[in-house]
Every structure is written in C-alpha cells, then in structure tokens.
Amino acid sequence: MVFLSGSPSMPLHHELSIPPQWVDAVDVIVRSPQTPPIAMICGPKNSGKSTFSRLLLNSLLERYERVGYLDTDVGQPEFYVPGCLSLHVVDECLQDVMTSSMRQPERCFFFGDTSSKRDPECYLNYSFRLYEYFFGKYQSNKHANNRNLLLPLIINTAGWVKGTGFDVLVELLRYISPSHVVQIRISNESKNLPTGLFWLGDEEKGHSKSIEIGAPFRDSFNRTVLSPKNACKIRDNRIFYYFKQCIPSGSNMVTNKEFAHALASISPYQVHITQVKVVHLHCQVPEQEVFHSLNGTIVGLAVSSDGPKTSAGCTPWCVGLGIVRGIDLKRGLLYVITPVSPSKLEKVDLLFQGFIEIPRSLLQVRGCVSPYMSKNVLHKLPDKHL
Missing domain, CATH: 3.40.50.300 (P-loop containing nucleotide triphosphate hydrolases)
Structure with missing residues (x-):
C-alpha cells in the first residue's frame, strides 16, 4: 500500500x-x-x-x-x-x-x-x-x-x-x-x-x-453522480500526514512500511502519570484500567485551564494529538509521540481518549515493532506542582 x-x-x-x-x-x-x-x-x-x-x-x-x-x-x-x-x-x-x-x-x-x-x-x-x-x-x-x-x-x-x-x-x-x-x-x-x-x-x-x-456531477440522464470516497482511507491519510510532522523534513518516505519504521524510531516524550488527567470520551473505563487503556492509542492533548469559560466550567482547547507508544506503570511514566512543541507540551495536563485509532496499515507492517518503555526519550517534561 x-x-x-x-x-x-x-x-x-x-x-x-x-x-x-x-x-x-x-x-x-x-x-x-x-x-x-x-x-x-x-x-x-x-x-x-x-x-x-x-x-x-x-x-x-x-x-x-x-x-x-x-x-x-x-x-x-x-x-x-x-x-x-x-x-x-x-x-x-x-x-x-x-x-x-x-x-x-x-x-x-x-x-x-x-x-x-x-x-x-x-x-x-x-x-x-x-x-x-x-x-x-x-x-x-x-x-x-x-x-x-x-x-x-x-x-x-x-x-x-x-x-x-x-x-x-x-x-x-x-x-x-x-x-x-x-x-x-x-x-x-x-x-x-x-x-x-x-x-x-x-x-x-x-x-x-x-x-x-x-450536486456538480451528472450522468447522461442528468442524474446526480455522487463522488465516490473511501472514507476510512481518507481518514488514515490525514492521520499519516499529521504525524509525519514528527519526522525530520528531509526524510524521503514512499510507503507505509517506511513511515511505520520512521515513526517507531522516533524518541518519544516522557510524561509522568501523576502530571496528567485522563478523560475518556463517550465511554467509561474502570479506574484500575485507565492507563492500560491508553497504550497504543491516539489522544487529544489539552490544558485544563485554557479554554472558553461557561457556567459548567472551562471547556479546554485541544493543542494537538499524540500517540501513547508505551506505558511503564512501575515507574509511573507514559511515552508519547507528538508534533506538538515542548513549550506547549509542558503545559498539557489532560489526555482525551476517544475512538480515533492508529491506522491498521501502520500496525500491520512486518518487521516493525514499536519499542515500549524506551529509555531514549526526546524530552523529559518537568514535574508540575498540582
């Protein structure tokens, strides 16, 4: 592909x-x-x-x-x-x-x-x-x-x-x-x-x-011809394109396999579990499974105090997306890949998890195993005083 x-x-x-x-x-x-x-x-x-x-x-x-x-x-x-x-x-x-x-x-x-x-x-x-x-x-x-x-x-x-x-x-x-x-x-x-x-x-x-x-397209009988779209493929391509921003601009990638290997080789950000709150959208997750459920998922990154204020409280803006590539519960660490800059990421204290999934074509690449709990991290985010 x-x-x-x-x-x-x-x-x-x-x-x-x-x-x-x-x-x-x-x-x-x-x-x-x-x-x-x-x-x-x-x-x-x-x-x-x-x-x-x-x-x-x-x-x-x-x-x-x-x-x-x-x-x-x-x-x-x-x-x-x-x-x-x-x-x-x-x-x-x-x-x-x-x-x-x-x-x-x-x-x-x-x-x-x-x-x-x-x-x-x-x-x-x-x-x-x-x-x-x-x-x-x-x-x-x-x-x-x-x-x-x-x-x-x-x-x-x-x-x-x-x-x-x-x-x-x-x-x-x-x-x-x-x-x-x-x-x-x-x-x-x-x-x-x-x-x-x-x-x-x-x-x-x-x-x-x-x-x-x-609609703009018509057949010989002047009937509407709907433009065919592969919605899943279009969504996957947009996710590819977004996370491609994590990879150095000089990289020449043509196939999904090359992109998957490049993404897996990126040094992730290291985030302390105690410094973020996980919000599950549209579903409930048992408290003991909250962080396990994040593993290998796409999350929305947000700052709890940054957003429009309403009578119900603050509605946080999303500053970008990330992939939770690994979790080390013993050390209390998350490993996140994201194109969001470190200066913005340091303020993030909310992780929104929904139903946006990593494209299967990335997960099914042969010979590419995403390294979990990597010690080679790109940036250790500072502790927050909550």
Missing part, C-alpha cells in the same frame, strides 16, 4: 466543471450587502459540500484579506485531523479546489469520534464555543468602527442529515443563524434536506437566505 505523502486527502476522480448555479450561489454570498457573510454549507454526504466550500473560500479571499472556516465535520474535516472540530483563519487561496489540505487551526476541540451520534450534546457545545470564539474576535461590535477587520465565515457541516444528524444540524442553524445557507441537493430526494428555511417553525421569521443548488 502506498503512503500518499503529497496530500492528506484523495483527489476526486472527475474533472470538475463548475455548474452555473454554483457560480451564481458564490456570487450571491460574496456580493452580499450583509457583510461580512456567514455561510453554512449542508447536504448529503459526497454531494460536493467540501468542494463548494473551497470554491467559496477562494472567491471570498478576492474581496477579504482573511476568511474564517469553521469545520464541524468530524469524519472528513477539511483542514485538520478526524475527530476534531476546528476553526481556521485562511489568508491565501487554495491551489486546488478538488482536494483538501492540512493546516494548524486557530482553535480546536478534540471530540474523539468520526460522528456526532455518540454525544450530540458535547458536539453541539464544541460547535457553539468555536463559533462564539470567532464571533467575539472577528465579528463583534469592537470592530464596528473598522469594518475591514470583520471577517466572513464559512461553516462546513457533516453529511449525516437524517435522524439525529438532522436534529443536530437544526440546532446549529438555530444557534448560529447564518446569513446564507447553501443546500446541495441530489437526485435521490429521500436523502435531501427539506427545502426552504426548514429549521424554523411555521410562525418564526428568519433572516437567512436559503440557496439550493445541485
């Missing part, structure tokens, strides 16, 4: 001919008198939401110096790692609207799953907090005297639009109340969202403009 070192995602297999209604939809948003616009993109999975979002992003950057991008799709995020909700501020056009890319977010939460179904309440809380952060920093009244500082926002949503997924989307729309809602529709009506301002009650009035467009 070849490791895609150039891009964390996979290109679509079609040549994109931008439909006229897509051009019109972008033009309506970019030239909106209600500036800066907040546009939420929604529709069934594989209908073209990410492609339209990239096209809109590039068009907005022709008018604004920077554009906000709130990614609420934890399964197939646009700029970051699966399992995360993230906010990005983009200041340069994307070179290819057909593929996604990897960027460091301005703010991020680790949700720990590729769907909101395990904990919709937590998912919505994270989404709301990210939007509040963006609004407070980039669209609040403090910038009223200088509208050049106000930024537009694109909100990318998941393709789960039925059942609980529909309820979650309605809550997002009601809370954010975007200026524009772009709904991509496919030929199979049973998979589409309701038309119009479906998130509002019969007597409620909304200020959002609903824009309905078709």
Whole structure:
C-alpha cells in the first residue's frame, strides 16, 4: 500500500466543471450587502459540500484579506485531523479546489469520534464555543468602527442529515443563524434536506437566505453522480500526514512500511502519570484500567485551564494529538509521540481518549515493532506542582 505523502486527502476522480448555479450561489454570498457573510454549507454526504466550500473560500479571499472556516465535520474535516472540530483563519487561496489540505487551526476541540451520534450534546457545545470564539474576535461590535477587520465565515457541516444528524444540524442553524445557507441537493430526494428555511417553525421569521443548488456531477440522464470516497482511507491519510510532522523534513518516505519504521524510531516524550488527567470520551473505563487503556492509542492533548469559560466550567482547547507508544506503570511514566512543541507540551495536563485509532496499515507492517518503555526519550517534561 502506498503512503500518499503529497496530500492528506484523495483527489476526486472527475474533472470538475463548475455548474452555473454554483457560480451564481458564490456570487450571491460574496456580493452580499450583509457583510461580512456567514455561510453554512449542508447536504448529503459526497454531494460536493467540501468542494463548494473551497470554491467559496477562494472567491471570498478576492474581496477579504482573511476568511474564517469553521469545520464541524468530524469524519472528513477539511483542514485538520478526524475527530476534531476546528476553526481556521485562511489568508491565501487554495491551489486546488478538488482536494483538501492540512493546516494548524486557530482553535480546536478534540471530540474523539468520526460522528456526532455518540454525544450530540458535547458536539453541539464544541460547535457553539468555536463559533462564539470567532464571533467575539472577528465579528463583534469592537470592530464596528473598522469594518475591514470583520471577517466572513464559512461553516462546513457533516453529511449525516437524517435522524439525529438532522436534529443536530437544526440546532446549529438555530444557534448560529447564518446569513446564507447553501443546500446541495441530489437526485435521490429521500436523502435531501427539506427545502426552504426548514429549521424554523411555521410562525418564526428568519433572516437567512436559503440557496439550493445541485450536486456538480451528472450522468447522461442528468442524474446526480455522487463522488465516490473511501472514507476510512481518507481518514488514515490525514492521520499519516499529521504525524509525519514528527519526522525530520528531509526524510524521503514512499510507503507505509517506511513511515511505520520512521515513526517507531522516533524518541518519544516522557510524561509522568501523576502530571496528567485522563478523560475518556463517550465511554467509561474502570479506574484500575485507565492507563492500560491508553497504550497504543491516539489522544487529544489539552490544558485544563485554557479554554472558553461557561457556567459548567472551562471547556479546554485541544493543542494537538499524540500517540501513547508505551506505558511503564512501575515507574509511573507514559511515552508519547507528538508534533506538538515542548513549550506547549509542558503545559498539557489532560489526555482525551476517544475512538480515533492508529491506522491498521501502520500496525500491520512486518518487521516493525514499536519499542515500549524506551529509555531514549526526546524530552523529559518537568514535574508540575498540582
């Protein structure tokens, strides 16, 4: 299996001919008198939401110096790692609207799953907090005297639009109340969202403009052709790409085997168990098994005191991801691989464990055994006085 070192995602297999209604939809948003616009993109999975979002992003950057991008799709995020909700501020056009890319977010939460179904309440809380952060920093009244500082926002949503997924989307729309809602529709009506301002009650009035467009690819009968994606492979590639940052930039890796060996040879960070608190997301783990459960897993790294404050307490931002490569319970040590800098890592006191797994293609490489309890550590993090 070849490791895609150039891009964390996979290109679509079609040549994109931008439909006229897509051009019109972008033009309506970019030239909106209600500036800066907040546009939420929604529709069934594989209908073209990410492609339209990239096209809109590039068009907005022709008018604004920077554009906000709130990614609420934890399964197939646009700029970051699966399992995360993230906010990005983009200041340069994307070179290819057909593929996604990897960027460091301005703010991020680790949700720990590729769907909101395990904990919709937590998912919505994270989404709301990210939007509040963006609004407070980039669209609040403090910038009223200088509208050049106000930024537009694109909100990318998941393709789960039925059942609980529909309820979650309605809550997002009601809370954010975007200026524009772009709904991509496919030929199979049973998979589409309701038309119009479906998130509002019969007597409620909304200020959002609903824009309905078709998916971009059609067959000879003018039926929608959904863009085929191997979701698992795309997620694996993004995880590969993220942890590739741990490896010296001059390394030339072509295959999964080479990447697995390179990752296994990295000297890990040494973390004292007493200095971190483990939070299991979406499940309960017996107290005596808490640290055993971390072995060989991907975790979200966070600082308990750094995050938006609510009546329920602080909701910690995620500063990055790590792989717990080994545990020495006798010495009370964890060994972690992460691209997060030592200066940030020294402040981390929370490890979030969810259901984001190390790609199997890395675990199944022959002749590659990840060294446990390595004495050759990259950096010993200082003790904290808790």
